Amino acid sequence: MGIKERKEREKNEQRELILNAASEIIKKEGIENLSIRKIAATIEYSPAIIYHYFHNKEEIINILMKNGYEKILVVLSSEKDNIHKPEEKLENLLRKYIDMALQMPEEYKTVLLNHSPQVLEHTSILFQGVSSERESLRILCKCLKDIYVNENMDASMLELTAQIIWTATFGLILRLIIEKNIGVEQRERLIDQHINLIVHRILIKIPPNILFSLGEHKIY
Template identity: 55%
Template structure:
């Protein structure tokens, strides 16, 4: 390994250390309590070192949020779902989204419940036209369009339906996160019933006549 490649790897490792520390602090204390000083203390480096890798706390927050969002996008965009029916794809997208969120419960909850403008730039998706800006919502809308392919689907109705599915899914995730001591069998029953029954009812209930 060349010196240049080793330095690049060390740089990435340090950035990962900083972001992981920031994620831990956010999960425990929330976005508002994050500070460069706390990150520095957690990783046992001086604050000056952190500024060598990131311009400020906002840049760190953006990176943390983007990492979480990428996990969600990966969950709802799995290539394994491409050859399934749109209804089956909708079920799998929903289940995958729930499982991805539950794999990072504290971080996910801290992000979704934060009202700061910085966090809302990443977590807001109820505004009109959100499906053109938010990739996860766009994937959901595309799935609904495929379900309605034989009908004259209204774009606004599709987006509203996607937003309502997203809202109800978020509610289930939050409740499962709070009641995290549920027996695993019951947890899976709830996720399966919601994904296979409730979400499809929402989608099919809005099929264009």
């Protein structure tokens, strides 16, 4: 290995050390309490060394958010289009997403509940047109489109449906993280029922175009 390659490897190792320290601080204290000084103290470096590898705290946060989002994409992209029926693919996508979130509960909760602009730049999913900017929602919309291949469903309706599915699943994940003492069996029952309700009781039996049209008519 040449001098240039060795220096590049050492630089990457130092950056990774700093990012790991920042991630641990976020898990324990929340993203709002992250600071360059705390990162430096954790790894026993001076703040000046941290600034040698990163411009500021915001750059560190952005990289951590990007890395977290890429973990989600790896999970959601792991399903092959030719393996499952569309509804089976959606079941697997939801289950894998829930399992992934529950494997990193504090990190997931800390990041997804944060409302700072720099974090919302990566995590917001309720704005119109989200499926063109968030790969995870695009994958979900594609799955819904395959389910409703014979339905006259426009892109905006598919996106709204994907957003509602995501928020419902997000709510379940948060409660499972908070109520951690319910037991493994009950947790699995809740996850199974959540997926069954979304895929088989709502999406398959009542297409979203009918559901949303019902919402437009108030019943007195």
